[in-house]
Every structure is written in C-alpha cells, then in structure tokens.
Amino acid sequence: MKTIFSLLLTIILFCTPSVQADEDTVRQETYKNLEVFSNVLMLLQEHYVDTIDPQQVISGAINGMLTSLDPHSSYMTPDDFKELQDETHGSFSGIGIEITLRNGILTVVSPIEDTPAYLAGIEAGDQIIKIGDEPTKNMTLMDAVKRLRGKQGTSVTISVFRADWQELKEFIIVRDEIPMHSVKSMELEPGLLYVRISNFQANTTTELLDALRSQQKNTPISGLILDLRNNPGGLLDQSVKVADIFLDSGVIVSTKGRQTDQDMVFEAYPDKEQYQVPIIVLVNSGSASASEIVAGALQDHKRAIVLGTETFGKGSVQTIIPMPDGAGLRLTTAKYYTPSGDSIQATGIKPDIIVPFIPANGDEDNGQNDHSLIRERDLPNHLENDKEKSGKKETKEDKDRADIEKRLRSDNQLRTALYILKGLDLASRDNGVKEMLRNQTEGNNR
Numbered sequence: 219m220k221t222i223f224s225l226l227l228t229i230i231l232f233c234t235p236s237v238q239a240d241e242d243t244v245r246q247e248t249y250k251n252l253e254v255f256s257n258v259l260m261l262l263q264e265h266y267v268d269t270i271d272p273q274q275v276i277s278g279a280i281n282g283m284l285t286s287l288d289p290h291s292s293y294m295t296p297d298d299f300k301e302l303q304d305e306t307h308g309s310f311s312g313i314g315i316e317i318t319l320r321n322g323i324l325t326v327v328s329p330i331e332d333t334p335a336y337l338a339g340i341e342a343g344d345q346i347i348k349i350g351d352e353p354t355k356n357m358t359l360m361d362a363v364k365r366l367r368g369k370q371g372t373s374v375t376i377s378v379f380r381a382d383w384q385e386l387k388e389f390i391i392v393r394d395e396i397p398m399h400s401v402k403s404m405e406l407e408p409g410l411l412y413v414r415i416s417n418f419q420a421n422t423t424t425e426l427l428d429a430l431r432s433q434q435k436n437t438p439i440s441g442l443i444l445d446l447r448n449n450p451g452g453l454l455d456q457s458v459k460v461a462d463i464f465l466d467s468g469v470i471v472s473t474k475g476r477q478t479d480q481d482m483v484f485e486a487y488p489d490k491e492q493y494q495v496p497i498i499v500l501v502n503s504g505s506a507s508a509s510e511i512v513a514g515a516l517q518d519h520k521r522a523i524v525l526g527t528e529t530f531g532k533g534s535v536q537t538i539i540p541m542p543d544g545a546g547l548r549l550t551t552a553k554y555y556t557p558s559g560d561s562i563q564a565t566g567i568k569p570d571i572i573v574p575f576i577p578a579n580g581d582e583d584n585g586q587n588d589h590s591l592i593r594e595r596d597l598p599n600h601l602e603n604d605k606e607k608s609g610k611k612e613t614k615e616d617k618d619r620a621d622i623e624k625r626l627r628s629d630n631q632l633r634t635a636l637y638i639l640k641g642l643d644l645a646s647r648d649n650g651v652k653e654m655l656r657n658q659t660e661g662n663n664r
Contacts, residue, residue, distance in 0.1 A: 255279070259272065259275065259276070262275065277293065277295065280293045281293050281358050281360070284547075284549075285319070285358060285359075287550070288534065288550050289318050289319035289320065289359070290318065290532075290534060290536050290548070290550050291536070291548060291549050291550050292358060292359055292360050292547075292548045293360075293545065293546075293547055293548075294360060294545055294546040294547070294548060295360075295545055296543065296544035296545050298360050298363075298364070298545075298546070299540070299544065299545055299546035300544075301363070301367070302538070302546065302548075310367060310395075310396055311367060311368065311369060311370040311393050311394065311395050311396065312363075312366055312367035312368065312393055312394075312396055313333065313334045313335040313338075313340075313366055313367075313374065313376075313391045313393055313394075314329060314330040314333020314334055314335045314336060314394075314396050315327075315328070315329050315330065315333070315335040315340060315366070316328050316329075316330070316417075316450030316451070316506070317346070317359065317362060317363070317366075318359070318532075319359060322355070322356075323345050323347075323354075323355075324345065324346040324347075324354040324357065324359075324362055325343065325344070325345050325346070326340055326341065326342055326343065326344040326345075326346065327342060327450045327451075327504060327506050327530060327532075328342045328448040328449065328450040328504030328505075328506065328530075329341065329342070329448060329504075330396065330397075330416055330417060330448075330450070331402075331414065331416040331448065332397065332416075333394065333396055333397070334391045334392055334393065334394050335391060336448075338389050338391050339389070340378065340389065340391075341380065341504075342448055342502065342503050342504030342530070343380070343381065343503060343504075344378045344379070344380050345378065345379045345380070346362070346376050346377070346378055347377045347378065347379055347386055348376065348377035348386075349362065349365045349366065349374065349375075349376055349377075350365070350374065350375055352365070367393070368393050369393065370393055370394055370395055371392065371393065371394075372392070372393050373390055373391060373392045373393065374390075374391055374393065375388055375389070375390050375391075376388070376389050376391065398419060398421075399425065400415055400416050400417050400418065400419045400421070400422045400425060400452075401413065401414070401415055401416075401422060401425035401426050401428075401429055402414045402416075403429040403432075403433065404618060404621070404622060405433060405436075405437065406443070406622055406626075406636055407636075407640070408437050409437050409438060409439060409440035409441065409643070410440060410441045410442075410443070410636065410639055410640065410643065411429075411430075411433050411439050411441070411442050411443070412442075412443045412445065412632070413426065413429055413430075413442065413443070413444055413445065414445040415444070415445070415446055415449055415460070415509070416448075416449060417449055417450055417451065417452045417508075418449070418451060418452030418453050418456040418457050418460070418508040418509070419452055419453065419456065420453065420456070422452070422453075422456045422460065423456055423459040423460055423463070426460060426463065427463065427491075430463075430491075430493060431491075439493065439495050440495055440496075440643050440646070441495050441496045441497075441498075441639040441640075441642060441643045442493070442495055442496070442497045442498070442639075443497075443498050443500065443632070443635045443636065443639060444497060444498070444499045444500070444512075444516075444522070445500045445632070446499060446500060446501050446505045446509040446512060446513060447500050447501060447502040447504060447505060447526060447631070448502065448504035448505070449504070449505050449506070449508075449509035450504065450506050450507065450509075450530075451506045451507025451508040451509055451510075451532065452507070452508050453508065454471075454508060454511070454535060454554075456508065457471070457507075457508035457509070457511040457512050458470050458471060458484045458511070460512050461486065461511065461512045461515040461516060462486045462487065462489070463489065463491075463493060464493055464497060464516060464521055464522070465486035465515065465516070465519055465521060466486060466487070466488045466489070467485070467486055467487070467488065468485065468486055468519055468557060469483055469484070469485055469486075469515075469557040470484045470485060470486055470511070470515045470557065471484050471511045471514070471515060471554050471555065471556065471557070472484070472554065472555045472557075472559075473535050473552040473553065473554045473555070474552055474553055474554075474555065475535075475551045475552030475553070476551075477551070480535075480537075480551050480552040481552075482552075486515075496523075496639060496642040496643065496646065497516060497521060497522035497523070498522060498523045498524075498525055498635040498638060498639050499512070499513050499516055499517070499522045499523070499524045499525065500525055500526050500631055500632065500635055501513050501524060501525075501526040501527070501529050501567060501569060502526045502527045502529070502575065502631075503527055503528065503529065503530055503566075504530065505526075505529040505530060505567070506529065506530035506531075506532045507530075507532045509529070510529050510530070510531075510532065510533070510562055510566065510567050511554065511556075513529065513567045514556035514557070514560075514562060514567050515556065515557055517556075517567065517570065518556050518557040518558045519557060523570050523571060523638065524567060524569045524570045524571075525569055525570065525571045525573055525631065525634065525635050525638070526569050526572075526573055526575075526631055527569065527572060527573070527574055527575070528566045528567070528568055528569065529562070529566035529567040530566055531562055531563060531564045531565050531566035532562075532563070533553050533554055533555075533561050533562040533563030533564070533565075534550045534552070534553050534554070534563060535550070535551060535552040535553065535554055536548050536549065536550055536551070537549050537550075537551040537552075571634075571638075573630065573631050573634050575629075575630065575631055576630045578627070578628035578629075
C-alpha cells in the first residue's frame with residue numbers, strides 16, 4: 219500500500235500545473251488532496267457493498283487521472299509494461315491493430331498490414347463498441363489491449379461501427395503472431411522501387427537500408443514510392459533515422475514540452491549513401507505519429523510529393539517512465555512540430571496531391587478490376603505462350619510480376635503514384651540527355 223501511495227504522489231506532483239506559486243503551498247495542496255483520496259478509499263473498504271481490492275481501485279484511480287488529461291497517457295502494470303516492450307522489440311500475439319480513444323470511443327487508428335484484423339477488413343476510423351459481450355465505453359486503452367491480445371489460435375469477437383454503416387457488425391477474428399518485420403519492398407518497373415513501412419519498430423531503419431542496398435545492387439534506383447498508409451507510428455528515433463536517409467541537412471522534427479528538457483530538435487546529416495531520387499510518399503487517415511513525422515519532413519524539405527488523403531493528426535510525444543515495481547507510466551510530455559514549425563495535432567498532414575482511395579469493387583473502378591477485364595488468355599483456343607507449351611513452371615519473377623500487376627489493378631493511389639513517378643523519371647532522363655548534348659556541343663565549339 220505504501221508503494222502505491224508513493225506512486226500516486228509522484229504522479230500528482232509530476233502533473234501539477236506549473237504556476238508561479240510557492241512550492242510549499244503546492245505541496246500542501248497536494249497532500250490535502252491525497253488525504254481526501256485516502257478517506258474515500260477507507261470509506262470504500264468499510265462500507266462498499268462488496269469487498270474491494272485496494273490495488274485494483276488505486277490502479278483505476280491512477281488511470282482515470284491520466285485519461286482525463288489525454289487519450290494517450292496511461293498507467294501500465296508490470297505485465298502491461300512487459301507487453302509494450304515486446305511490441306517494439308520482440309513479438310506478441312493478437313489481432314494487429316493500433317487503437318486510441320477518440321471522444322471517449324475506442325477507435326482504430328490503423329490495422330497492421332497482413333495481420334488478422336487487416337485481413338478481416340478492419341479499417342482506420344472503425345469504432346469498436348464491444349469486445350466480446352463487454353461494452354468498451356469507459357474501458358481504458360490498456361484494458362482494451364489486454365482483451366484483444368491472447369494466445370495464438372484463440373478467437374475474439376468485436377462489434378464494430380463504421381461511418382457509412384446503419385448498424386453494428388460483428389467480426390470474429392482469430393489471434394495470430396503479429397509479424398515484427400516492418401519493411402516490404404518490390405521493384406514495380408526497372409529502377410522504380412516500392413517500399414512499404416507498416417510501423418516503426420527498433421529495426422525499421424536497418425530493414426529499409428537493406429531493401430535499398432539490395433535494389434541498388436540489381437538495378438540502380440531512379441525513383442521511390444514510400445508507402446506509409448495505415449502506418450500507426452511507433453518509435454520516434456526510427457522515424458527520424460528514416461527521414462535522415464533521404465535528407466542531407468535541416469530540421470526533421472522538433473519537440474516542445476512544458477519542461478525545457480523536452481524541447482529537442484532532430485536534424486539531418488550528410489550520409490555516404492545517396493538516395494537523391496524522386497520520392498512519392500503515400501498517406502491516408504491511418505497514417506499517424508511517426509509516419510506523419512517522416513511525411514511532414516520530406517514534404518517541408520521538398521524532397522517528396524505526398525499523395526493520398528489527410529493523415530490521422532497525432533502530434534504528441536509519449537515518454538515511457540519505468541516505475542520501481544516494474545510498472546510503467548506512458549505520459550504525454552511534448553508536442554512535435556514539422557520543419558516548417560507547424561503542429562499537426564488533430565489536423566494531420568495535408569497531401570500535395572489528394573487522391574481518395576477507390577475500392578477495387580467500387581463503382582468508380584474505371585474497368586480496373588479482375589472481373590471486368592477480359593484478356594487474350596481468357597479467349598477460347600488462344601495461342602499458347604512458349605512457357606505454356608514447354609510446360610515450364612512459373613518462376614519467382616513471374617509470381618512477383620503477377621503480384622505487382624494485381625496490386626496496381628486494385629490500388630488506384632499506387633497507380634497514380636507510379637504514373638507520376640514515371641513522369642518524373644522521364645523528365646530527369648530528358649534533362650540528363652539535354653545536359654549531355656549541351657556538353658557535347660560546347661566541346662565541339664572549342
């Protein structure tokens with residue numbers, strides 16, 4: 219009990235507003251409030267209809283205090299704290315979504331790509347009204363996370379409301395091991411690389427550099443599409459390092475808090491490896507936090523064209539403070555600002571080119587769906603390809619190309635990005651040819 223009261227006192231003192239009042243007066247007020255809390259706890263223990271667990275009540279009080287400040291601050295029990303560490307450095311089993319509280323409602327920030335929630339059709343902005351039979355109203359984030367995670371192979375039912383639905387829909391989702399690899403890449407066309415970052419983990423920068431170096435060995439990169447859609451964020455330092463790969467100088471992001479030690483400026487530095495190629499960054503309403511830092515930095519420095527729809531708008535920084543008993547405190551300690559000095563809190567990053575996503579089965583697919591296209595191979599008695607005649611098996615390259623074509627047919631934002639990137643690539647080549655001809659002309663004139 220003594221440890222819990224010490225913890226409560228630490229948090230209250232930490233959260234006390236900074237005013238020009240005498241320090242002793244502030245302390246007296248704090249102890250007076252703690253005395254009120256202690257009296258209420260004693261009354262509960264003596265008169266409440268059921269026997270209460272003091273530890274549980276005090277933990278609830280701490281969480282209530284933190285969630286009254288903002289939806290991202292929370293108290294983590296030792297088990298919760300360990301789960302958070304696993305999430306960023308190891309592995310965990312669950313359904314694979316990033317959640318937040320928006321206007322008191324449990325809301326999906328983004329599903330993590332290729333996880334059970336993503337494959338089940340959960341989308342950014344979905345409101346989770348119930349987990350199992352339990353309503354999520356007044357449920358803390360950590361409680362929700364606990365209920366959504368579980369042993370691999372077990373299932374959880376969530377009741378979801380979406381803006382364009384008339385009623386709740388139930389999703390029965392089977393939990394699985396959530397993959398820790400955050401970077402995937404593929405060559406869309408010779409020299410034009412597509413890189414998808416699903417979230418920012420401890421090894422994201424390393425994985426991204428590996429993908430870029432691997433591509434450079436095969437075909438020099440002439441253009442890059444960086445896909446940050448439905449990326450809920452993650453580690454601040456990783457977002458800074460990712461942006462630094464494509465920037466040689468200038469501010470990447472700055473943070474400002476109430477305490478001066480929370481005021482920091484992160485800058486880019488020249489690197490031996492140069493990736494000075496045209497970049498298009500894909501974003502949507504599921505792009506949050508660390509992904510917004512990368513998009514904002516590249517946009518402000520004119521290093522990339524940002525394409526898609528307005529991002530989530532999470533512009534605050536959470537600091538994880540370990541507690542003596544193994545618990546942890548996730549506390550919002552600062553807001554972050556893009557290089558231009560703008561805060562994106564609740565406003566998000568606005569794309570340079572707004573391209574709403576049109577589902578592949580939508581009415582506005584312009585004939586891009588598989589079911590609406592008839593190809594030569596679909597016609598009866600079509601002439602066979604040499605591979606068909608020889609009975610050769612499909613190679614990995616064939617499968618990769620088929621996967622790319624499928625993605626492009628079903629993803630209008632990616633198609634648009636590729637069209638623009640090809641145009642930029644052709645323009646840069648054209649400028650290169652003009653420069654070469656100009657140099658040759660000058661040489662002949664000499």
